[in-house]
Amino acid sequence: VAPPANVSQAQYVGRFAPSPTGPLHFGSLVAALASYVDARHYRGQWLVRIEDLDPPREQVGASKAILGCLEAHHLFWDDEVLLQSQRLDAYADKLEELRLRGLVYPCYCTRKDLVDFNGPYPGICRHRPFRDKPHALRLLTSDLPSTENALPIRASFSDELLGHYHCPQTLGDFILKRKDGLFAYQFAVVVDDIFQGVTHVIRGMDLIDSTPSQIFLFERLSARSPYFGHIPVALNDQQQKLSKQHGALPLISNRSADNLRAALHFLNHPPPPEFTKATQKEILQWAIEHWDRKKIPRENAIPDYR
Numbered sequence: 104v105a106p107p108a109n110v111s112q113a114q115y116v117g118r119f120a121p122s123p124t125g126p127l128h129f130g131s132l133v134a135a136l137a138s139y140v141d142a143r144h145y146r147g148q149w150l151v152r153i154e155d156l157d158p159p160r161e162q163v164g165a166s167k168a169i170l171g172c173l174e175a176h177h178l179f180w181d182d183e184v185l186l187q188s189q190r191l192d193a194y195a196d197k198l199e200e201l202r203l204r205g206l207v208y209p210c211y212c213t214r215k216d217l218v219d220f221n222g223p224y225p226g227i228c229r230h231r232p233f234r235d236k237p238h239a240l241r242l243l244t245s246d247l248p249s250t251e252n253a254l255p256i257r258a259s260f261s262d263e264l265l266g267h268y269h270c271p272q273t274l275g276d277f278i279l280k281r282k283d284g285l286f287a288y289q290f291a292v293v294v295d296d297i298f299q300g301v302t303h304v305i306r307g308m309d310l311i312d313s314t315p316s317q318i319f320l321f322e323r324l325s326a327r328s329p330y331f332g333h334i335p336v337a338l339n340d341q342q343q344k345l346s347k348q349h350g351a352l353p354l355i356s357n358r359s360a361d362n363l364r365a366a367l368h369f370l371n372h373p374p375p376p377e378f379t380k381a382t383q384k385e386i387l388q389w390a391i392e393h394w395d396r397k398k399i400p401r402e403n404a405i406p407d408y409r
């Protein structure tokens with residue numbers, strides 16, 4: 104298989120990065136499978152990272168259940184699983200690096216202060232003097248007269264699957280560390296992608312509007328941004344993204360071959376009829392061989408579990 108122009112076989116590193124908020128469901132299987140098959144099609148590595156940064160939202164045993172479920176589906180990863188909860192020192196170091204460069208400022212705003220704004224953060228705290236009270240830390244992003252090293256976020260990027268993509272709005276001066284002391288998702292993800300040498304991020308469309316901010320942060324950290332490709336997300340019949348909160352059922356591991364076929368169907372790569380009785384391994388081999396990025400649908404959809 105010839106790799107696309109920007110992929111040299113030796114340099115593809117993909118990843119799947121679930122949060123341990125519950126067991127995998129059909130929607131998360133689609134995301135795992137797309138990133139896995141894309142990586143293997145281009146003979147790349149595929150890593151798994153557990154995004155366990157937010158203890159209150161986590162479910163006991165979920166990390167183990169997720170990894171067990173990936174294995175039941177024969178989605179075997181390379182290297183060791185990276186746990187974000189073990190990476191707090193790395194995040195603190197990168198945050199300090201940005202702070203020393205004058206790119207981080209404390210934000211004392213409460214939810215109430217921001218209730219009238221529904222766009223990006225309006226920069227209220229950029230010039231507030233430091234106060235000894237709980238605060239979040241934000242990344243300075245746009246041009247300010249007083250700050251020559253700040254840059255605006257570019258709202259457009261070239262998506263591997265969708266082509267040119269323009270975000271209606273960017274996140275603005277987004278939070279790196281929350282007021283409750285937890286590192287923010289947007290920040291940890293970028294620090295970890297740099298650390299793991301991730302070159303290709305294939306993930307759900309629900310995350311697309313944070314991509315320009317993440318690309319911006321890669322550049323601020325003097326790292327090369329990965330290529331991003333966004334796949335459609337599976338919806339429930341109320342047109343909401345399938346999620347535990349919206350009642351998505353956990354995957355049944357002993358039906359993993361059926362689950363894989365349904366997920367490939369969703370990605371418009373239905374295995375031929377003779378694969379009805381195939382094993383997980385055979386289905387995955389077929390998918391890796393026949394994977395064609397151009398066939399992936401561009402719209403979120405309600406799955407048809409055939």
Ligand SMILES: [Zn+2]
Binds near residue numbers: 209211212227228
């Ligand atoms: Zn503020």
